[in-house]
Amino acid sequence: MIRLTVNGVAYEREVEPRLLLADFLRHDLGLTGTHVGCEQGVCGACTVILNGNSVRSCLCFAVQADGCEIETVEGLGSVDNLNPLQKAFQEHHALQCGFCTPGMLMTGVDLLRKYPLATDAEIREGLSGNLCRCTGYEHVVQAIRSVVAAEAENGG
Amino acid sequence: MKPPAFEYLAPRSLEQAVAALADGEAKVIAGGQSLVPMLNFRLLAPSLLVDINRIPGLDFIEADDDGGLRIGALTRHYTLETSILVQERFPVLRAAMAHVAHLAIRNRGTIGGSLCHGDPAAELPGLALLLDAQLKTTQRTVAAVDFFESALSTVLADDEILTEIQLPAPTPRTGWGFEEFARRSGDFALAAVGATVSLSGDAVAEARIVVIGAHDTPLRVSAAEALLTDRASIAAAAAAARDAVSPNDDLHASADYRRHLVGVLTRRALTAAWQRAAAPS
Numbered sequence: 203m204i205r206l207t208v209n210g211v212a213y214e215r216e217v218e219p220r221l222l223l224a225d226f227l228r229h230d231l232g233l234t235g236t237h238v239g240c241e242q243g244v245c246g247a248c249t250v251i252l253n254g255n256s257v258r259s260c261l262c263f264a265v266q267a268d269g270c271e272i273e274t275v276e277g278l279g280s281v282d283n284l285n286p287l288q289k290a291f292q293e294h295h296a297l298q299c300g301f302c303t304p305g306m307l308m309t310g311v312d313l314l315r316k317y318p319l320a321t322d323a324e325i326r327e328g329l330s331g332n333l334c335r336c337t338g339y340e341h342v343v344q345a346i347r348s349v350v351a352a353e354a355e356n357g358g
Numbered sequence: 359m360k361p362p363a364f365e366y367l368a369p370r371s372l373e374q375a376v377a378a379l380a381d382g383e384a385k386v387i388a389g390g391q392s393l394v395p396m397l398n399f400r401l402l403a404p405s406l407l408v409d410i411n412r413i414p415g416l417d418f419i420e421a422d423d424d425g426g427l428r429i430g431a432l433t434r435h436y437t438l439e440t441s442i443l444v445q446e447r448f449p450v451l452r453a454a455m456a457h458v459a460h461l462a463i464r465n466r467g468t469i470g471g472s473l474c475h476g477d478p479a480a481e482l483p484g485l486a487l488l489l490d491a492q493l494k495t496t497q498r499t500v501a502a503v504d505f506f507e508s509a510l511s512t513v514l515a516d517d518e519i520l521t522e523i524q525l526p527a528p529t530p531r532t533g534w535g536f537e538e539f540a541r542r543s544g545d546f547a548l549a550a551v552g553a554t555v556s557l558s559g560d561a562v563a564e565a566r567i568v569v570i571g572a573h574d575t576p577l578r579v580s581a582a583e584a585l586l587t588d589r590a591s592i593a594a595a596a597a598a599a600r601d602a603v604s605p606n607d608d609l610h611a612s613a614d615y616r617r618h619l620v621g622v623l624t625r626r627a628l629t630a631a632w633q634r635a636a637a638p639s
Binding site: 218219222242246255256257258261262265266268309312313316326328331332 | 544
């Protein structure tokens with residue numbers, strides 16, 4: 203039996219040890235916003251926040267998340283109430299098919315918390331572990347840059 | 359794919375972990391950033407995963423009085439990347455962390471896990487060799503130079519766990535350089551070179567050159583080190599490093615290209631190391 207919190211909601215579930223955290227979120231909790239792409243830690247689509255740090259949920263077992271706090275894309279905002287990064291993605295057309303978007307967003311959240319992202323090169327470097335099959339990277343960079351600029355204007 | 363079925367244990371002490379590993383089909387999981395892909399590919403099918411993440415006392419960075427550092431095996435790459443102690447005492451480690459995969463991997467991947475995985479193209483095994491690390495396990499302390507046997511293979515016994523990495527204090531006037539080339543940001547290196555140069559007056563007291571990604575273990579190239587006598591000899595040392603390696607051809611790069619990279623990266627790493635060593639502190 204594992205107990206964990208996802209987007210502020212407490213869950214208690216019995217899991218098989220080999221169940222990946224990504225599959226647990228999708229299949230057991232129905233939180234299908236977290237996408238599964240490569241299952242080998244390369245594409246970044248399944249990125250979630252675990253105890254405050256972005257991680258690949260395909261490289262972590264649900265059983266290891268016992269007692270942890272997880273944030274997924276569902277916790278960022280809602281359709282009627284997008285968070286600033288989601289809003290920036292919308293405004294800058296930073297998604298096409300949308301498959302990579304949850305991973306891009308969760309990575310973006312962690313990057314914005316941890317790095318100054320003063321240059322586009324730094325933003326690109328930070329996003330380099332998230333693959334977009336539509337190759338729409340430029341607008342993702344623009345979206346994140348706009349959030350950095352807005353935060354600077356609001357005094358961080 | 360999905361991983362094969364296994365039993366799971368999250369012991370709260372090293373003693374419990376070691377006892378669980380007595381079953382030879384068991385495997386330690388730390389950050390899991392190399393192990394879980396191998397499980398998902400079904401390249402491995404352990405009967406039991408022993409998760410050491412819940413064992414207290416393995417995640418620390420502590421300063422030795424003499425200028426060295428002791429780093430717990432469960433320390434995450436991101437912690438190393440952002441540690442002020444690491445930046446002050448071994449800035450080469452911080453510089454190299456920027457080349458390790460991506461933030462989400464660095465958040466989870468551990469120092470001990472990278473060393474025990476022993477990928478010859480990974481940064482940490484090479485850095486352990488460069489910095490003359492001592493690797494403390496549940497059974498003994500092993501010098502980094504004796505730790506790596508071949509690709510993905512170390513001297514660790516099945517029931518032995520790496521607990522601590524000990525970095526001896528650098529000698530005064532030691533400069534460093536770390537140069538890596540990968541096709542894409544965060545990929546494993548096609549080749550990387552770490553170098554340190556210690557000066558005494560105008561003479562070289564010690565030079566260390568370690569090549570990553572061009573051999574089945576990280577490789578210290580003594581033949582090149584011996585040629586480094588003054589600043590003008592950097593080119594000759596770099597050529598010797600290039601000639602000392604026998605990398606493989608693979609789909610990422612030809613052996614010739616890798617050799618060429620080793621020469622160029624060695625020259626750059628030594629130049630940076632010399633400049634830092636010669637700079638007034």
